[in-house]
Every structure is written in structure tokens, then in C-alpha cells.
Amino acid sequence: MKIFIDSANLEDIEEGVSYGVVDGVTTNPSLIAKEGADIHSRIRQICEIVDGPISAEVVATEWEEMVEEGRDLSQIHENVVVKVPVGPEGLRAAKKLREENIDTNVTLIFSPSQALLAAKAGASYVSPFVGRLDDITQPGMEMVRDIVQIFQNYDFATQVLVASVRNPLHFLEAAKMGADVATLPVAVVRQLLKHPLTDIGLEKFLADWHKASELR
Numbered sequence: 001m002k003i004f005i006d007s008a009n010l011e012d013i014e015e016g017v018s019y020g021v022v023d024g025v026t027t028n029p030s031l032i033a034k035e036g037a038d039i040h041s042r043i044r045q046i047c048e049i050v051d052g053p054i055s056a057e058v059v060a061t062e063w064e065e066m067v068e069e070g071r072d073l074s075q076i077h078e079n080v081v082v083k084v085p086v087g088p089e090g091l092r093a094a095k096k097l098r099e100e101n102i103d104t105n106v107t108l109i110f111s112p113s114q115a116l117l118a119a120k121a122g123a124s125y126v127s128p129f130v131g132r133l134d135d136i137t138q139p140g141m142e143m144v145r146d147i148v149q150i151f152q153n154y155d156f157a158t159q160v161l162v163a164s165v166r167n168p169l170h171f172l173e174a175a176k177m178g179a180d181v182a183t184l185p186v187a188v189v190r191q192l193l194k195h196p197l198t199d200i201g202l203e204k205f206l207a208d209w210h211k212a213s214e215l216r
Contacts, residue, residue: 008034
């Protein structure tokens with residue numbers, strides 16, 4: 001399973017890259033606005049750090065405008081993937097961009113049916129939001145399981161990109177289900193690296209080393 005960093009913060013992205021596990025990045029207008037950055041310049045900076053798919057989201061609401069904005073974003077770098085929201089306008093835009101060989105990430109997926117329609121429209125990725133479903137007491141990972149099964153049934157090339165990942169359990173379940181990608185904040189990556197037995201083991205190794213050194 002590929003790992004993307006869900007952030008527009010350059011330090012967070014560089015940290016993830018330093019671990020050698022990052023395959024791409026997802027951003028959105030909210031994340032970029034939080035950094036006080038211009039969308040084009042920030043996407044360009046991210047592309048210089050990560051050699052992989054970089055999702056950049058449109059802000060237009062009409063499909064023709066989404067297509068124009070998507071074309072513009074795709075000119076920033078060859079690795080840019082244009083994010084569009086699921087819905088009638090988003091699918092029209094995804095279809096048109098696919099015809100122009102521009103990769104798309106159809107986002108804000110909250111049902112397997114939405115994911116299936118996005119795949120048929122030619123989406124390169126679909127982004128089911130698991131954490132937000134959990135927030136309203138609906139099991140988000142069940143949606144991912146259904147999407148993975150449907151895509152396998154019909155041999156779709158569209159990749160399942162699990163988004164709104166809040167904790168290590170989401171990540172582990174996504175990997176077990178066979179999702180193609182999980183996008184997560186660097187804070188969750190740090191959690192994945194931690195285990196109390198690892199810390200205890202390291203403390204014991206160091207303590208034994210110090211004891212052995214004192215005997216020399």
C-alpha cells in the first residue's frame with residue numbers, strides 16, 4: 001500500500017520523506033490556506049520535495065470551470081493530480097480531464113456507489129473519507145471494504161485512496177483490505193512508528209550497554 005502525506009506544510013512533508021516511506025501528497029484549499037501560501041507556489045514546492053502524485057484541488061463549482069482550473073493546475077508539474085468533488089459537476093469534470101490525459105482524484109466520497117460512479121467516469125483515484133463517517137457513527141472502513149471489493153469485481157484501474165485517516169487502526173485496516181493508498185497526517189505516521197515494547201526494549205539494550213561499558 002502506498003503512503004501519501006495529507007498536508008501542505010513543507011516541514012511535515014520533509015519529515016515524512018526522511019523516513020523513506022512517502023509515495024505522494026494530498027492537499028486541499030483548507031490545508032494550503034492554513035499555511036498562508038499561494039496554491040500554485042505551494043504545489044510547486046511540494047513537487048520539488050516528493051517525486052510522486054501530488055493532489056491539488058479545484059475550488060470551482062461548475063464543471064467547465066473545474067476543467068479550466070484543472071488544466072491550469074496540471075501545468076504546474078507532471079505529477080499533479082487534479083482533485084474534484086464527487087457529484088454531477090465533479091464527474092463531468094473528471095470525464096473531460098481524463099479525455100485530456102489529466103489524472104484526477106475524485107474526493108469527498110462517502111458511499112461505495114459514489115466511488116463506483118467516479119471510477120466509471122474515469123477517475124484515477126477515489127478518496128473515501130473514513131474518519132468523517134466514524135464521526136457520525138457510521139463505520140468508515142466498511143465503506144472502504146465495499147469499494148475495494150467492487151473495484152476488484154469489475155477490474156477498475158481506479159485506485160482506492162483512503163482519506164480522513166485519524167489513527168493507526170484506520171491505516172492497518174486499509175492495508176488489510178487491499179486499499180491502494182492511505183493518505184495521513186505526519187502525526188499518524190509518528191504513531192505508526194511507536195510501540196511501548198520497542199521503547200522498553202531500547203531502554204533495556206542501552207542499560208545493558210552502559211553496564212557492560214562500566215565493567216571495561
